[in-house]
Amino acid sequence: MCSPVLNEKRRFRDQPFDAQPCHGATVADLDLSWYKENYLPAAVAAEVLDDNGRTLEEQLASTRMILSPDDPTPTHLGVLALANQPTDFLPGAYVQFLKLDGPTLADDVLDEAGFTGRMVDVIRGVEDKLNSHNRTMVEFRSRATERRTQLYPQAAIQQLFRNAVMHRTYEHDHTPVRVTWYSDRMEIISPGGPVGMVTRESFGQPGFTGYRNPNLAGFLKEVGFAQRFGAGIAIARRECERNGNPPPEFDAQDKVICATLKPATTRETGA
Known part of the structure; x- marks a missing residue:
């Protein structure tokens, strides 16, 4: 039987690269103000934002910017979309x-x-x-x-x-x-x-x-x-x-x- 750790690693490998964790990055590397002020209003209807009551971590996870509310490791998408210095983690991102x-x-x-x-x-x-x-x-x-x-x-x-x-x-x-x-x-x-x-x-x-x-x-x-x-x-x-x-x-x-x-x-x- 595979261990939970191996199953988790396999799950990430089965996802496209942009949905996989960007190891070494943290939420502090992401521009959360830009995310809240620019991206969310463009991606989610205003009435949905007003009614759903989600935490910021839940919103980031639902838009695949982080792995989950319990594991806020940024994804590669999160780094490409929100990091001011994405080349710190993805050297070709320029x-x-x-x-x-x-x-x-x-x-x-x-x-x-x-x-x-x-x-x-x-x-x-x-x-x-x-x-x-x-x-x-x-x-x-x-x-x-x-x-x-x-x-x-x-x-x-x-x-x-x-x-x-x-x-x-x-x-x-x-x-x-x-x-x-x-x-x-x-x-x-x-x-x-x-x-x-x-x-x-x-x-x-x-x-x-x-x-x-x-x-x-x-x-x-x-x-x-x-x-x-x-x-x-x-x-x-x-x-x-x-x-x-x-x-x-x-x-x-x-x-x-x-x-x-x-x-x-x-x-x-x-x-």
Whole structure:
């Protein structure tokens, strides 16, 4: 007969990584004020919050931020969502941005930045940085009409970048998500290959979805950073077509996925 300790360890191993305990972390590492003031109102109806009478520990456990009210060890989700310094426990939980004056890593650096912290703040920080570099081109079709085109469609960038932080592996990996803006393309590279029913061959195809971090995906949906599950790549393709960009390209390897966006062109400038 298995001991209770072995049964407990097996139970945790059967759960996705984001629901497993983050050993070494404590509730003191979590931003509980942000949780109460921002996350709970977004995730739980106001009347439910008013009526259920749950303790904070019970609320944290019900949203999978800690293991249970009796064992308040934060989960990996809790650390990613609420810790101000998640890299203390998950060394790869950050994003590296680089903008280069050319098509290779050997070219001059125009801008660089690193982002870590609560997941929502990381996403906002990276997307603000990307928006600051994203040019808008104007094509005059007549004296009365014009067509405005972004170099890269904002919605496509958002979908591919958010997919990267949502579905990457955080387990035993010190590698960040890398967003590299070259002169002729943008690459978003995330650690961890295809997962679940998705293979290298089927990656990006309609109907094939996999969730390495299903609880993190649910969290991002609740705070408004994800729409319906499994739609990110389809939305990115649609927005690229609308904006005049080539379709996004994907290179799915066993341990890494690279999404590449090419810039839009205008009829007048061809640039």
